[in-house]
Amino acid sequence: MNSDVVKEMDMPNLKEVSAPDERPAETVIEPGKTVGMPFTANPRFQLRNVEVFYGENPAIKNVSLDIARNEVIAFIGPSGCGKSTFLRCLNRMNDSIDSCRIKGSLQLDGQEIYSPGRDVVELRARVGMVFQKPNPFPKSIYDNVAYGPRIHGLANRKSDLDDIVENSLRKAGLWEEVRHRLGAMATGMSGGQQQRLCIARAIAVSPEVVLMDEPCSALDPIATARIEELIAELSENYTIVIVTHSMQQAARVSNRTAYFHLGHLVEVNDTSRVFTTPEHELTESYITGRFG
Numbered sequence: 001m002n003s004d005v006v007k008e009m010d011m012p013n014l015k016e017v018s019a020p021d022e023r024p025a026e027t028v029i030e031p032g033k034t035v036g037m038p039f040t041a042n043p044r045f046q047l048r049n050v051e052v053f054y055g056e057n058p059a060i061k062n063v064s065l066d067i068a069r070n071e072v073i074a075f076i077g078p079s080g081c082g083k084s085t086f087l088r089c090l091n092r093m094n095d096s097i098d099s100c101r102i103k104g105s106l107q108l109d110g111q112e113i114y115s116p117g118r119d120v121v122e123l124r125a126r127v128g129m130v131f132q133k134p135n136p137f138p139k140s141i142y143d144n145v146a147y148g149p150r151i152h153g154l155a156n157r158k159s160d161l162d163d164i165v166e167n168s169l170r171k172a173g174l175w176e177e178v179r180h181r182l183g184a185m186a187t188g189m190s191g192g193q194q195q196r197l198c199i200a201r202a203i204a205v206s207p208e209v210v211l212m213d214e215p216c217s218a219l220d221p222i223a224t225a226r227i228e229e230l231i232a233e234l235s236e237n238y239t240i241v242i243v244t245h246s247m248q249q250a251a252r253v254s255n256r257t258a259y260f261h262l263g264h265l266v267e268v269n270d271t272s273r274v275f276t277t278p279e280h281e282l283t284e285s286y287i288t289g290r291f292g
């Protein structure tokens with residue numbers, strides 16, 4: 001029996017176990033071909049033909065994308081599609097993973113992020129990061145926020161440091177809740193407070209970009225709403241890249257949305273467009289809940 005015949009015979013069984021309107025898993029994706037608007041005027045990041053491997057396994061396959069100044073861009077896509085991997089390339093957070101190799105050109109303001117002489121500490125001060133799970137240092141609230149400015153020598157006097165701490169906590173929407181207990185341990189705060197503290201810590205060094213990897217996934221709806229308000233406020237001064245599994249959240253907070261699938265960047269468009277009239281059938285399948 002030749003293989004075509006086997007395929008024919010197997011088809012009805014496969015169809016029976018699948019949802020009736022499910023797309024074939026192997027919808028063709030042309031490597032490097034992204035539909036929509038991956039490029040922008042006035043880019044802060046210019047990312048070209050980026051490939052990322054863990055050992056021999058490709059995790060990001062020929063992705064090109066611009067990220068503009070003062071935009072909020074959301075990365076969405078099924079689990080394992082490479083969102084966190086790609087996000088971590090933007091401030092070299094993958095450096096600590098031995099098996100991770102990166103190819104292509106990744107530029108921040110026209111300079112290669114991965115050039116051998118690049119000062120990674122300075123890069124991470126310019127491109128801050130907030131993780132899924134709040135990770136305050138086991139120090140006081142004050143010392144968490146003051147940590148970066150101290151390392152980077154941003155304040156000469158105690159009063160300057162006090163100002164940075166207060167302003168960062170204000171921007172993170174936390175000041176009123178903690179102003180009377182700045183010396184208390186950060187680890188004693190609620191999850192939502194800890195996440196806002198981590199945002200205050202990230203912005204205390206005046207970054208230009210804030211990367212957020214599922215920043216609300218451990219938070220309740222009220223804390224989530226607070227963080228989303230904060231993203232809207234921060235977007236006036238910062239470029240924000242947010243990974244989220246919540247399509248409602250992507251729709252609420254972002255200007256553009258990038259849809260990743262199996263390491264490919266399938267579609268990038270204005271967020272309203274992605275969620276109303278996606279161009280690619282894989283994007284449509286994902287946003288209508290057919291997979292992911």
Ligand SMILES: Nc1ncnc2c1ncn2[C@@H]1O[C@H](COP(=O)(O)OP(=O)(O)OP(=O)(O)O)[C@@H](O)[C@H]1O
Pocket residue numbers: 054059077078079080081082083084085086097099
């Ligand atoms: N440290 C690592 N070592 C080896 N492989 C990894 C590592 N981190 C991620 N990968 C692999 O790279 C691919 C992309 O993973 P990544 O964490 O970027 O996906 P993701 O889109 O962020 O998923 P999720 O939505 O579940 O967070 C996956 O196949 C994953 O198994």
Ligand SMILES: [Mg+2]
Pocket residue numbers: 083084085213243
């Ligand atoms: Mg992830």
